[in-house]
Structures are given as C-alpha cells and as structure tokens.
Amino acid sequence: MPASSLKNFEELEKALGYSFRDKNLLIQALTHKSYAGEYGLKSYETLEFLGDSLINLFVVDLLIEEFPSASEGELAMMKSYFVSEEFLYELGEELSLDAYLLLGGKRRSNHVSPSLLADTFEALWAALYIDCGRSVDKTKELFYRLYRNRIVESVKRNEYKRDYKTLLQEETQKRWRERPTYRVVNIEGPHHSRVFEIECSIRQYRATAKGKSKKIAQQHAAKKVLELILSSEGETQKAAY
Numbered sequence: 039m040p041a042s043s044l045k046n047f048e049e050l051e052k053a054l055g056y057s058f059r060d061k062n063l064l065i066q067a068l069t070h071k072s073y074a075g076e077y078g079l080k081s082y083e084t085l086e087f088l089g090d091s092l093i094n095l096f097v098v099d100l101l102i103e104e105f106p107s108a109s110e111g112e113l114a115m116m117k118s119y120f121v122s123e124e125f126l127y128e129l130g131e132e133l134s135l136d137a138y139l140l141l142g143g144k145r146r147s148n149h150v151s152p153s154l155l156a157d158t159f160e161a162l163w164a165a166l167y168i169d170c171g172r173s174v175d176k177t178k179e180l181f182y183r184l185y186r187n188r189i190v191e192s193v194k195r196n197e198y199k200r201d202y203k204t205l206l207q208e209e210t211q212k213r214w215r216e217r218p219t220y221r222v223v224n225i226e227g228p229h230h231s232r233v234f235e236i237e238c239s240i241r242q243y244r245a246t247a248k249g250k251s252k253k254i255a256q257q258h259a260a261k262k263v264l265e266l267i268l269s270s271e272g273e274t275q276k277a278a279y
C-alpha cells in the first residue's frame with residue numbers, strides 16, 4: 039500500500055462526511071481486481087454487489103418519499119436514471135474516486151472508464167455501511183445529506199426523461215450485455231403520409247408501435263419494451279440465475 043494513497047484518504051472522508059474506523063474496508067472499496075491480484079488483497083467486487091443494492095434502496099425510498107403521487111412507471115424511469123452508470127459515474131467523479139483507485143498491470147496507465155468509477159462508487163457505500171456497523175439508517179442519512187437535493191432537483195428538471203432508445207439500451211446492456219433489435223414490420227398509408235410500424239425486441243420482450251417516421255415508431259416501441267422489462271423485474275431476476 040503506497041503511503042501517498044493512504045494520506046489522501048482524509049480528503050475523501052471529508053467529502054463523504056464520514057471517517058472510516060476500518061481503513062482496510064475503504065481501501066478494499068478502491069481496489070480493482072487487477073491490483074488485488076498483484077498484491078494479494080481483496081478487490082471491491084463483493085462490496086460493489088452490496089453497494090448496488092443499497093443505492094437502489096436509498097434511491098427508491100427517496101423517490102417515493104419526495105414524489106408520493108408519481109406512478110410506478112414514472113418511479114421506475116426515475117430510478118433507472120439515478121442508479122445508472124451515467125449518474126453514478128458523475129457522483130464518483132465529483133468525489134475524485136479515480137485519484138484513489140488502486141489499479142494493477144496495464145490498467146494503471148489506462149484512463150479510468152465510467153463503468154469502473156460507477157462500480158467503485160457503489161463499493162464505497164457498501165464499505166461505509168459495513169464500517170458503521172451495518173446501519174442502513176446511518177448510511178442512508180449520509181447518502182441523503184450528499185445527494186437528496188441533487189436527486190430531487192434533477193427530477194424537477196426532468197433529467198431522467200432521456201430518450202427511450204438510449205434508456206432501453208442502457209438497461210439491456212446492464213442486464214445482459216445485449217442490445218435490442220428493431221425491424222420494420224409494416225408500412226401503410228399513401229406516400230405522403232406513411233405510417234411505420236416497428237417491432238423492438240430483446241430476449242423474451244417484444245413490442246410493436248406505429249409512428250409517422252421510423253424514428254418516432256422506434257421510440258414508442260422502445261418505451262413499451264422498457265416498461266415490460268421494468269415491470270417484470272422479479273421474474274427477470276429469477277430467469278437470470
């Protein structure tokens with residue numbers, strides 16, 4: 039463990055508003071498997087797995103509290119944004135996590151990818167949770183102190199409403215590392231006012247939608263498939279194992 043990385047942890051702890059009792063947990067959250075392998079340390083992977091669940095809980099709980107009249111569909115859309123790689127990467131970058139990351143081998147010289155930083159951010163919250171004696175309340179309080187306003191303001195600015203093709207692709211990449219496919223199933227109407235019917239499919243999910251352009255029809259179809267996936271969360275998880 040290079041001493042230079044150790045002394046800098048203070049700044050990270052200050053930014054988090056939390057001082058770790060067990061610095062090894064903090065170090066583990068910042069240890070990529072490439073580094074762990076070289077030095078016989080534990081990597082952040084299991085912490086990331088736990089952190090992912092914690093952040094899901096914090097975000098959903100916050101959204102339901104702040105937006106009690108939002109429908110389940112809207113909440114699902116909001117949630118998918120606030121637990122996305124894109125958003126968590128942003129938060130990880132603000133904490134300058136890339137500066138603390140312990141990378142080994144070739145990774146050392148490469149630039150830190152958004153997904154790596156998002157994963158580290160997740161691991162960090164699991165480390166904090168374990169370090170504070172596994173108190174969900176305490177961890178949630180710290181998370182909200184840092185991010186409540188930001189999430190609420192972001193919802194008010196509609197930042198979670200991105201285009202559906204992008205949202206869907208992000209979701210399917212995350213779940214299965216696959217992309218949905220689109221195909222034209224029908225074109226009707228006279229030349230000057232055509233209506234396109236597009237089918238969007240991925241795995242067992244499939245929907246068609248119509249629109250005055252292929253682009254519009256694709257967006258509608260993507261929205262339908264995304265809703266199918268998000269509303270069958272439990273079943274999908276079972277299917278994945």
Ligand code: MN
Nearest residue numbers: 086156157160
């Ligand atoms: Mn992750």
